[in-house]
Amino acid sequence: MRKTIVEMLKRAGGDFVSGESIAGELKISRTAVWKHIQKLRDNGYEILSRERCGYKLKDAPDLLLPSEIQIGLDTQVVGAEMHYQPSVDSTNHIAKALAYHGAPDGTIVVAEEQTFGKGRRERNFYSPRGKGIWFSVVLRPKILPKDAPQLTLMAAVAIAEALNRFNLKLGIKWPNDLLFDGRKVVGILTEMTGEIGRITYVVVGVGINVNIARDEFPEELRPVAASLSEMSGDEELSRVKIFRAVLEEFDKLYREVNENGFGEILRLWRKHNVTLGKKVRVISAVEGGENFGGTAVDINEDGALVVETTDGKRTVYAGDVSIR
Numbered sequence: 541m542r543k544t545i546v547e548m549l550k551r552a553g554g555d556f557v558s559g560e561s562i563a564g565e566l567k568i569s570r571t572a573v574w575k576h577i578q579k580l581r582d583n584g585y586e587i588l589s590r591e592r593c594g595y596k597l598k599d600a601p602d603l604l605l606p607s608e609i610q611i612g613l614d615t616q617v618v619g620a621e622m623h624y625q626p627s628v629d630s631t632n633h634i635a636k637a638l639a640y641h642g643a644p645d646g647t648i649v650v651a652e653e654q655t656f657g658k659g660r661r662e663r664n665f666y667s668p669r670g671k672g673i674w675f676s677v678v679l680r681p682k683i684l685p686k687d688a689p690q691l692t693l694m695a696a697v698a699i700a701e702a703l704n705r706f707n708l709k710l711g712i713k714w715p716n717d718l719l720f721d722g723r724k725v726v727g728i729l730t731e732m733t734g735e736i737g738r739i740t741y742v743v744v745g746v747g748i749n750v751n752i753a754r755d756e757f758p759e760e761l762r763p764v765a766a767s768l769s770e771m772s773g774d775e776e777l778s779r780v781k782i783f784r785a786v787l788e789e790f791d792k793l794y795r796e797v798n799e800n801g802f803g804e805i806l807r808l809w810r811k812h813n814v815t816l817g818k819k820v821r822v823i824s825a826v827e828g829g830e831n832f833g834g835t836a837v838d839i840n841e842d843g844a845l846v847v848e849t850t851d852g853k854r855t856v857y858a859g860d861v862s863i864r
């Protein structure tokens with residue numbers, strides 16, 4: 541309802557909209573309209589009200605509120621249900637709890653900040669308030685558990701494609717990072733819950749650094765992190781517009797996977813990747829596992845990385861890969 545109210549106020553282009561017409565459109569009372577307006581104000585919308593004229597939108601907040609994101613959002617599955625919170629420990633944590641309680645395919649959890657954003661293997665992901673897009677998607681894909689890692693590739697491709705719409709070109713480092721100038725702009729963490737042979741749900745968590753200036757990153761991240769605003773000459777970017785584009789590409793590719801498998805994803809992944817053809821060092825994901833160097837030559841049909849070493853070709857399903 542609040543999304544429709546915001547839409548009506550925006551359509552009026554700075555004119556007043558009567559409480560009566562909003563009430564009529566939504567088939568609710570004028571008192572109920574007033575309550576929704578109050579809630580929007582609490583969320584940061586500046587809305588003027590005048591007797592006998594109605595309501596007028598003065599300013600919309602730069603927040604990732606569903607009432608903003610869902611306006612003009614062209615998706616079928618992803619984002620049909622959205623949960624917004626100003627601050628969370630980790631969006632993956634909330635999304636997993638919602639998924640456990642039956643949240644539908646495509647449910648989104650988005651926050652302005654994460655106080656304990658998670659990377660792989662319990663590493664921390666820096667997620668400051670209002671400066672990035674920190675979100676998770678609940679997926680219930682029609683694929684086998686062995687194919688779940690390819691959802692990480694799908695997410696990376698979706699984000700690369702979405703950012704291309706804004707002329708922002710990021711390179712995908714196998715499997716889950718998007719880089720600018722060798723530094724990470726987007727991190728992805730995919731977590732799966734299921735039985736042997738059957739996925740119950742997958743949660744894909746994404747952190748996109750949007751408006752973080754270079755000197756705003758904590759000192760230890762400065763050599764390894766970058767943001768989209770840095771890529772655009774320190775211009776402040778609209779998180780709402782970028783988030784909409786990301787959800788749209790995500791939705792499109794997710795439907796493609798459910799209908800036709802991962803062929804198209806792997807093709808697009810190769811197009812956006814910066815790993816193939818490079819000398820790499822691989823540290824196995826298995827505790828105490830091996831560590832070897834070689835040249836990354838391809839990804840196979842499972843999305844695993846094929847590395848040519850002096851002892852022949854080796855296939856890497858999970859691990860840390862650094863490009864040298």
Ligand code: ATP
Nearest residue numbers: 659660663664665666667717724727728749764765
């Ligand atoms: P790596 O980036 O070291 O190859 P990874 O791909 O597994 O590892 P994650 O575990 O997904 O990375 O993310 C955690 C790591 O990302 C941290 O160890 C830190 O180096 C880096 N990092 C943390 N916050 C950010 C951020 N906001 N932007 C970019 N990099 C970050």
